[in-house]
Amino acid sequence: MTYRNGDLVFQALTEIDLKIRSGDIHLLMGPSGSGKTTLLSILGGILTPTAGHVRLLGVEITRLSRRRLAEFRIQNIGFIFQGFNLFPALTAVENIEVALNLKGLKGRQAQDQARYMLNQVGLDDKRHSLPQDLSGGQKQRVAIARALAGKPPLIMADEPTAALDSRRGRTILELLRALAKEEGCTVLMVTHDARIMDLADRVLYLEDGRIPQQPPQGVDMNEAQP
Numbered sequence: 001m002t003y004r005n006g007d008l009v010f011q012a013l014t015e016i017d018l019k020i021r022s023g024d025i026h027l028l029m030g031p032s033g034s035g036k037t038t039l040l041s042i043l044g045g046i047l048t049p050t051a052g053h054v055r056l057l058g059v060e061i062t063r064l065s066r067r068r069l070a071e072f073r074i075q076n077i078g079f080i081f082q083g084f085n086l087f088p089a090l091t092a093v094e095n096i097e098v099a100l101n102l103k104g105l106k107g108r109q110a111q112d113q114a115r116y117m118l119n120q121v122g123l124d125d126k127r128h129s130l131p132q133d134l135s136g137g138q139k140q141r142v143a144i145a146r147a148l149a150g151k152p153p154l155i156m157a158d159e160p161t162a163a164l165d166s167r168r169g170r171t172i173l174e175l176l177r178a179l180a181k182e183e184g185c186t187v188l189m190v191t192h193d194a195r196i197m198d199l200a201d202r203v204l205y206l207e208d209g210r211i212p213q214q215p216p217q218g219v220d221m222n223e224a225q226p
């Protein structure tokens, strides 16, 4: 992946050759600027790589038209981004309902499923609250419920715990892990937090846009035991 801004050219990722096993929780770690968000964005079909290809669930997404790609993302990927991206004018339950509507689930079915997901993240009593009336951790839980609603086979999260203290962050990740394992989702998560490595099935380490043969000491790329 090469970024070009006028005359400035920056190679953000080089020779990435990666297979992601389905049903597992993968952490994407590495120093600031190593290319984690770039890689996650490419794998999630948000950014088109300047070379190479990505195959997700048997579909080569790098060859899809913009429209087909957008449809593919809606149907198959739950995104959890920094800043939550909740609609400010919609209540917690409506934020989830809208995501389900986009996936084709309407009316009562979408309402029931949205409420079920909010219940799963322990926020049933806040279902009619607007995002502005929720704490950071509660907003994050709504975002997780929304990402998991409709059981997408893939979940992609960019530092989902960045805004939270370590205890809350861990609780949220344990919840994400439990829900993902229950639903059989594959999770890809960018994080700086080494304390949550034990929640992953696999840790992918990036350095200067590459996945080094040898990870730094203390980082085991293939063995993080849940």
Ligand SMILES: Nc1ncnc2c1ncn2[C@@H]1O[C@H](COP(=O)(O)OP(=O)(O)OP(=O)(O)O)[C@@H](O)[C@H]1O
Pocket (backbone or CB within 6 Å): 003, 004, 005, 010, 012, 030, 031, 032, 033, 034, 035, 036, 037, 038, 039
């Ligand atoms: N749109 C862009 N144009 C030019 N360079 C970019 C662009 N986006 C990212 N980069 C550069 O690509 C490199 C990788 O960025 P990326 O955001 O993927 O890193 P990261 O590992 O997620 O960093 P952090 O942990 O700080 O969020 C950085 O050097 C960054 O400056």
